[in-house]
Amino acid sequence: MPLSTINDSDLDRLGLETPIGRIDRALKQLWEGDEAKTRASLINLAIYTEDGCQLVADNELLDHVAAQHACRALLILALPEAQPPRARAWIQALCRPYQGKQIVCSEQISFVLEGGDAAQVQNIVFAHLDSDLPLVVWWQADLTKNFEERLYSRIDTLIIDSARWEDPARQFDALLAAMNAEGGDFDLRDLAWTRSHFMRTALAACFQDATACHNLSKLQTIRITHLKGQRTTALLLAAWINQRLKASLSVELIEKDTGPALQGLVLEGEGVRGEVRRDCDSCFVRVSATCGEHTREDLLPADVDSDAELVSELLSRFHGSTLYSSMLPFVRSMLK
Amino acid sequence: MPELENPFQETLLSRHRAEPCSVVIFGATGDLTHRKLIPAIYNIAAAGDLPPQFKVVGFARRDKTDEGFRKELEEGNRQNSRQGHNDELWKSFSQCIHYHRSEFEDLEGYKSLAKLLDQFDAERGTPANRLFYLASAPEAFKPILEMIRAAGLNEGVKGKWARVVCEKPFGKDLATAQGLNAVVAATFAEKDTYRIDHYLGKETAQNIMVLRFANSIFEPNWNSRYIDHVQITCAENLGMEGGRGGYYDTAGALRDMVQNHLLQLVSLVAMEPPTDLSADSVRDEKVKVIRALRPLVGPEEVGKHVIRAQYTAGSVDGAPRVGYRQEDRVNPESQTEPYVALRLMIDTWRWQGVPFYIRVGKQLPKKATEISIHFKKPPQVPFATSTMLKNSENTLVIRIQPDEGIALRILCKQPGQAMSIQQVKMDFRYSSSFGKASPEAYERLLLDAMAGDATLFARRDEVENAWRFIDEIENAWHKSDTPPTMHEYPAGSWGPKEADDLLRADGREWRLL
Numbered sequence: 001m002p003l004s005t006i007n008d009s010d011l012d013r014l015g016l017e018t019p020i021g022r023i024d025r026a027l028k029q030l031w032e033g034d035e036a037k038t039r040a041s042l043i044n045l046a047i048y049t050e051d052g053c054q055l056v057a058d059n060e061l062l063d064h065v066a067a068q069h070a071c072r073a074l075l076i077l078a079l080p081e082a083q084p085p086r087a088r089a090w091i092q093a094l095c096r097p098y099q100g101k102q103i104v105c106s107e108q109i110s111f112v113l114e115g116g117d118a119a120q121v122q123n124i125v126f127a128h129l130d131s132d133l134p135l136v137v138w139w140q141a142d143l144t145k146n147f148e149e150r151l152y153s154r155i156d157t158l159i160i161d162s163a164r165w166e167d168p169a170r171q172f173d174a175l176l177a178a179m180n181a182e183g184g185d186f187d188l189r190d191l192a193w194t195r196s197h198f199m200r201t202a203l204a205a206c207f208q209d210a211t212a213c214h215n216l217s218k219l220q221t222i223r224i225t226h227l228k229g230q231r232t233t234a235l236l237l238a239a240w241i242n243q244r245l246k247a248s249l250s251v252e253l254i255e256k257d258t259g260p261a262l263q264g265l266v267l268e269g270e271g272v273r274g275e276v277r278r279d280c281d282s283c284f285v286r287v288s289a290t291c292g293e294h295t296r297e298d299l300l301p302a303d304v305d306s307d308a309e310l311v312s313e314l315l316s317r318f319h320g321s322t323l324y325s326s327m328l329p330f331v332r333s334m335l336k
Numbered sequence: 337m338p339e340l341e342n343p344f345q346e347t348l349l350s351r352h353r354a355e356p357c358s359v360v361i362f363g364a365t366g367d368l369t370h371r372k373l374i375p376a377i378y379n380i381a382a383a384g385d386l387p388p389q390f391k392v393v394g395f396a397r398r399d400k401t402d403e404g405f406r407k408e409l410e411e412g413n414r415q416n417s418r419q420g421h422n423d424e425l426w427k428s429f430s431q432c433i434h435y436h437r438s439e440f441e442d443l444e445g446y447k448s449l450a451k452l453l454d455q456f457d458a459e460r461g462t463p464a465n466r467l468f469y470l471a472s473a474p475e476a477f478k479p480i481l482e483m484i485r486a487a488g489l490n491e492g493v494k495g496k497w498a499r500v501v502c503e504k505p506f507g508k509d510l511a512t513a514q515g516l517n518a519v520v521a522a523t524f525a526e527k528d529t530y531r532i533d534h535y536l537g538k539e540t541a542q543n544i545m546v547l548r549f550a551n552s553i554f555e556p557n558w559n560s561r562y563i564d565h566v567q568i569t570c571a572e573n574l575g576m577e578g579g580r581g582g583y584y585d586t587a588g589a590l591r592d593m594v595q596n597h598l599l600q601l602v603s604l605v606a607m608e609p610p611t612d613l614s615a616d617s618v619r620d621e622k623v624k625v626i627r628a629l630r631p632l633v634g635p636e637e638v639g640k641h642v643i644r645a646q647y648t649a650g651s652v653d654g655a656p657r658v659g660y661r662q663e664d665r666v667n668p669e670s671q672t673e674p675y676v677a678l679r680l681m682i683d684t685w686r687w688q689g690v691p692f693y694i695r696v697g698k699q700l701p702k703k704a705t706e707i708s709i710h711f712k713k714p715p716q717v718p719f720a721t722s723t724m725l726k727n728s729e730n731t732l733v734i735r736i737q738p739d740e741g742i743a744l745r746i747l748c749k750q751p752g753q754a755m756s757i758q759q760v761k762m763d764f765r766y767s768s769s770f771g772k773a774s775p776e777a778y779e780r781l782l783l784d785a786m787a788g789d790a791t792l793f794a795r796r797d798e799v800e801n802a803w804r805f806i807d808e809i810e811n812a813w814h815k816s817d818t819p820p821t822m823h824e825y826p827a828g829s830w831g832p833k834e835a836d837d838l839l840r841a842d843g844r845e846w847r848l849l
Contacts, residue, residue: 040768070769104768201384204344208388209356210462213342244343284424287388294461299428301384 015092040070085115153183225264354786363472364394370412376778405435446487537777581665638812639820644673650827
């Protein structure tokens with residue numbers, strides 16, 4: 001989508017347009033003379049997209065995330081096919097009141113890059129980082145293009161959303177190749193995986209007591225109800241269950257047109273049944289575990305589904321886990 | 337049936353995992369249960385961290401039904417829950433709350449409690465662990481513990497654990513603390529005894545160890561070679577509101593705050609690195625600090641190192657305040673101190689010659705608890721005059737409450753042609769940097785007790801050694817013929833002049849908060 005097709009009012013929301021060479025000076029001016037504002041930053045958080053339709057949503061997402069996680073936010077919309085090459089930038093402060101008297105702000109720099117290549121993206125990112133802070137990148141575009149070693153070797157945490165991928169098998173291959181390459185030791189976070197966190201927690205609670213735990217080996221089937229477009233999310237959940245049980249339970253996926261991303265999970269076998277159910281507008285899940293005659297029910301919290309909440313949640317649990325990476329081969333084989 | 341690992345639990349690795357249990361709260365109709373304990377448990381539930389089939393039983397003297405008790409607690413939760421109150425969650429959560437009426441000294445009441453807990457186990461289909469929380473008045477601790485033992489509730493059922501959490505105050509001197517410890521020890525093993533000090537549940541208190549031992553720039557400088565002195569201030573801008581004078585006048589600042597909270601902070605600041613993060617490794621190091629406190633023996637020694645004071649009429653934030661002796665439920669001739677300042681010396685290699693100044697008081701200008709580490713000045717600054725360097729030592733400030741965070745004061749050249757030096761502050765605030773609110777201290781501590789992690793709870797020897805140190809001061813104040821003077825300060829000021837003199841005599845002054 002060339003820049004000319006992006007609505008001017010969308011670009012206005014990005015803040016003050018600034019020549020790229022004057023960004024630092026413009027940021028400095030942003031803070032001068034306003035002592036009531038405190039600038040805070042714990043990370044560099046960059047979103048890279050090649051979809052102009054995402055611009056407004058991503059801008060709002062950064063505003064939301066920055067309220068929870070003080071950061072230097074970079075929003076990069078690259079349009080490699082657009083001609084002639086042109087690069088534009090905007091700056092803005094993302095502020096929120098604190099204790100009613102003080103304003104705490106993060107900085108956001110937005111770029112729209114028409115034409116250009118991977119090197120241009122890298123240069124833009126690296127030239128505008130807040131020094132000494134970790135770099136977290138949410139790569140929303142195709143991993144097979146522009147996602148090069150010189151870029152990912154500098155990334156501390158890479159965020160993806162595998163549920164958005166049109167061809168997940170190809171994207172997972174590109175991801176695994178990057179992870180296995182020199183410099184591919186970034187911490188990887190998949191929003192599709194984070195999306196199932198509450199389900200996994202609820203499932204753990206479901207089989208917490210000794211009786212239920214002893215019946216795990218009798219489980220035979222996994223049935224997951226998910227929203228249309230969240231098939232990979234459901235597959236990741238199924239892969240995790242099989243990996244944790246060291247089993248190959250049969251998997252049935254049921255797709256719904258409306259409702260939350262993950263709506264139901266049933267594990268069943270002879271005389272044993274565990275169910276996690278999320279109603280449409282509820283922020284809780286109902287958990288029930290049945291072993292023979294004995295049934296137990298619980299109400300547990302469900303995570304909010306929005307991307308902004310998911311990214312916030314993910315950044316709250318910053319320490320890395322090897323669990324997701326170890327599951328990727330399982331998922332990859334399920335996609336074949 | 338042997339215990340099996342729940343394979344799905346890997347999801348929860350980053351959190352403390354509470355083990356399935358029933359919690360019995362003694363003194364359940366009191367303020368603590370309504371304001372702190374139930375809201376804490378509710379918030380643990382809201383985070384999804386409560387174990388399945390969890391039960392909480394309120395044990396108290398008044399007649400109540402389960403439903404009536406839940407209704408009262410709901411009101412308290414609405415007012416005090418950190419994350420707000422959700423009706424849907426409360427409806428489900430409140431079903432785990434039950435009420436059990438009994439006198440604390442009535443064995444039959446404990447036997448029927450045992451039956452109730454057995455009934456919960458039968459409903460679960462498996463026996464559960466039991467956590468007994470003593471939130472009653474301290475004089476009831478002894479009969480409660482004796483009755484728990486007599487009813488056999490102190491023994492875990494079929495290999496499950498039974499633990500006790502004791503609220504403060506844990507004794508009022510060494511003798512009563514030892515007596516109480518003996519009763520506790522006759523009922524529960526030390527590993528199953530959790531003496532709560534809610535200061536240790538605060539995020540910044542926990543962060544002291546991280547700050548010291550995870551940052552290589554601090555630990556090499558954390559000793560008498562580089563540190564001039566340490567100050568700990570715990571200031572309250574309130575007095576004896578809400579009828580608090582009745583209890584407070586029997587305790588005083590030294591017993592109420594210094595013996596527990598402030599000596600815990602001193603030990604976290606002064607301890608050696610633990611070999612690991614197990615509860616006993618950490619507490620072994622903390623207790624060494626308390627043991628190494630130089631004793632203050634006799635009125636002369638106490639008078640030289642400890643300043644006690646009462647506030648007189650004054651004003652705080654523009655509002656008039658009465659003097660301490662005119663407060664509600666305070667003895668008009670009271671010899672209890674709402675303010676105390678101490679100079680402590682820790683006789684270890686690391687802290688030789690480094691004073692720790694502590695002050696705690698009521699009716700001070702603001703509410704703040706802060707630790708400040710004052711580093712020594714550089715031997716020479718050739719381009720600076722002595723006036724430039726007044727009060728110019730590097731200071732690391734750890735703010736415990738409110739506005740939790742860390743600040744470092746350093747010197748910089750002022751912009752301009754002249755060589756002028758200016759103090760600047762690098763300031764890290766939890767709330768600015770981490771949008772997510774920290775859990776309440778009680779949430780963390782309750783979860784730890786359910787998970788079997790005693791790191792943030794005081795051990796028997798910590799409590800007794802702290803009392804041993806405090807008792808000498810109390811004796812000099814109340815049992816000697818020549819007790820040190822009780823000084824005065826106007827409400828709303830930063831304490832008595834004599835407390836300023838305590839530092840001035842050493843060429844130092846209290847940090848301005």
